[in-house]
Amino acid sequence: MKEDTILVALSLEDSKNYAAIVEKYERQLLRYLLRISDISREEGEDLLQNVFLKAYQNLRDFDTSLKFSSWIYRIAHNEAISAWRRRSSRGEEINLESMEATQLLQFTLDIPIAIDEKFLAEFVHKILEKIPQKYREVLVLRYLESKDYSEISDILCCPMGSVATLVSRAKKIFCSKTEKADFSKFL
Amino acid sequence: MPELSKKILDKIKSEKISPREKWVFLAKNYGVWLLVIFGIVLAGIFVGNFVSDLLLAEWDIFPRFPGGRINFLANAISVFLLAGIFAASVFTFFFFRKTKRGYRVGILALAGMILVMSAVGGISLLSTPLPLKFHEIRLQHFPPHLDPQKWMNPSEGFLFGEILEIGEKILILNAFDNLMWEVDVSDARIPPFLELKEELKVRVIGEQIRDGEFRADFVKSGNPRRDFTKYSRK
Missing domain, CATH: 1.10.10.10 (Winged helix-like DNA-binding domain superfamily/Winged helix DNA-binding domain)
Known part of the structure; x- marks a missing residue:
C-alpha cells in the first residue's frame, strides 16, 4: 500500500513513472474486466486503457486511506458498468483459470x-x-x-x-x- | 500487453493529458457537503414546522373534535410537511451517498441519522423566527382546511359562524346555516390570542340549549393557525 502511494506521488511528479503503476496492475485489471463483462480480450484492452487514463487524470483524488488497488478497481468497475450500458450483452468467452x-x-x-x-x-x-x-x-x-x-x-x-x-x-x-x-x- | 504502458504514456503525451488539480476534487467534495448540509437544514425547517403544528394543535378539544380523534390527527398532521420531510431527507440521502465515504454507511443507519439530525435541527430552530416565517408563507399557499359541514352541527355541539355582536358574556353569531345564534360564553374557554370582535369567524363547541341558543364550552378561531401566528408576532 505504501509502495503504491509512493508510485502515485512519483507519477504526479513525472508521467513516465506512471508506467510502473500500469505494469503492476494491467494483468489483474484486465482479468477482472474480462471476468465481469461479456467482452472480448481486445475490447477488454481498450477498456483497460480507458481505466488507466481515467485513473491518471484523477490521481490527485486518490484517498491514501484506501488501498490503491481498491481505488483503481473501482474505476475499472465504473468503466465496465459504463461499457455494459453502452453495448448489448454479447457472449464472449471469459478466460477463467x-x-x-x-x-x-x-x-x-x-x-x-x-x-x-x-x-x-x-x-x-x-x-x-x-x-x-x-x-x-x-x-x-x-x-x-x-x-x-x-x-x-x-x-x-x-x-x-x-x-x-x-x-x-x-x-x-x-x-x-x-x-x-x-x-x-x-x- | 507489455506495450500497454508505452501506449498509455504516448497517449498521455500526445493528448497532453494531465492529472486534474487537487482543488477541483476539493471543490467538488465541499460542494457535495454543502448540499448535504442544505438538505439537513431544509429537513430541519420542515420538522420544526411539523413539531410546531403538533404543539399548536387544539389538544384541549382533542376528545371533542368533530369527526373523532382520527379526524383531529388528520387535521393536526400536515401532509405537505410530511412530504417536505421525505423529499428533503431523500435529497440529503442522495448527496450524502455522493460524499467520499458516504457509501460506507448503511441505508437504515443513514436514514435514521438524517431523521435524528433533522429533528434536532428542527427543534433547535423552534426558538428562532425562521419556522414562524415559514409557517406564514405556508399558510398563504396551503391554508388549513376546516370542513364547515362538520363544524356546523349544533345538535352535536358544534357551531361555526361569524360574530355579529358582542354582549356581556354573550355572542350573537351568524352561523353558516344562516341562522342567528345567541351563544353564552360565560363559562367558555377562549385562547389568549383570540381577540373576539365583530365579523370574526369562530368555532364553538358546547351544547345546544334550544333553537337559536347555545352554551359554549370552548370558543376557537375560525382560522386557528393564522391567528396564532399573528399572536406570536405580537
Whole structure:
C-alpha cells in the first residue's frame, strides 16, 4: 500500500513513472474486466486503457486511506458498468483459470472437487454468465480476485453489510443455477 | 500487453493529458457537503414546522373534535410537511451517498441519522423566527382546511359562524346555516390570542340549549393557525 502511494506521488511528479503503476496492475485489471463483462480480450484492452487514463487524470483524488488497488478497481468497475450500458450483452468467452473455477465451486458448494478442471472452468463460466451482473461481480471479487469485504465495499461503493448480503445471495443463486445445470454436458 | 504502458504514456503525451488539480476534487467534495448540509437544514425547517403544528394543535378539544380523534390527527398532521420531510431527507440521502465515504454507511443507519439530525435541527430552530416565517408563507399557499359541514352541527355541539355582536358574556353569531345564534360564553374557554370582535369567524363547541341558543364550552378561531401566528408576532 505504501509502495503504491509512493508510485502515485512519483507519477504526479513525472508521467513516465506512471508506467510502473500500469505494469503492476494491467494483468489483474484486465482479468477482472474480462471476468465481469461479456467482452472480448481486445475490447477488454481498450477498456483497460480507458481505466488507466481515467485513473491518471484523477490521481490527485486518490484517498491514501484506501488501498490503491481498491481505488483503481473501482474505476475499472465504473468503466465496465459504463461499457455494459453502452453495448448489448454479447457472449464472449471469459478466460477463467481452472484453478480459480475450482475454488469458486468449492467455496460456494462446499464440496471437494476432483474432476477435470478444464471442463469445470467452462462449467463455472457458463453458470456465471447466467447470474445477474451485480451478483457475478461480488463472486468474482470475493472468490476469484480474493478481495475481502472491506475492499469489495470500497470497490463497489456500498456498505459492508450490503456486500455480505450480496455475497450470500450470489452464492445461493450460483448454487441453485449449478444444481439446475446439466453438469454432464461439461464432462 | 507489455506495450500497454508505452501506449498509455504516448497517449498521455500526445493528448497532453494531465492529472486534474487537487482543488477541483476539493471543490467538488465541499460542494457535495454543502448540499448535504442544505438538505439537513431544509429537513430541519420542515420538522420544526411539523413539531410546531403538533404543539399548536387544539389538544384541549382533542376528545371533542368533530369527526373523532382520527379526524383531529388528520387535521393536526400536515401532509405537505410530511412530504417536505421525505423529499428533503431523500435529497440529503442522495448527496450524502455522493460524499467520499458516504457509501460506507448503511441505508437504515443513514436514514435514521438524517431523521435524528433533522429533528434536532428542527427543534433547535423552534426558538428562532425562521419556522414562524415559514409557517406564514405556508399558510398563504396551503391554508388549513376546516370542513364547515362538520363544524356546523349544533345538535352535536358544534357551531361555526361569524360574530355579529358582542354582549356581556354573550355572542350573537351568524352561523353558516344562516341562522342567528345567541351563544353564552360565560363559562367558555377562549385562547389568549383570540381577540373576539365583530365579523370574526369562530368555532364553538358546547351544547345546544334550544333553537337559536347555545352554551359554549370552548370558543376557537375560525382560522386557528393564522391567528396564532399573528399572536406570536405580537
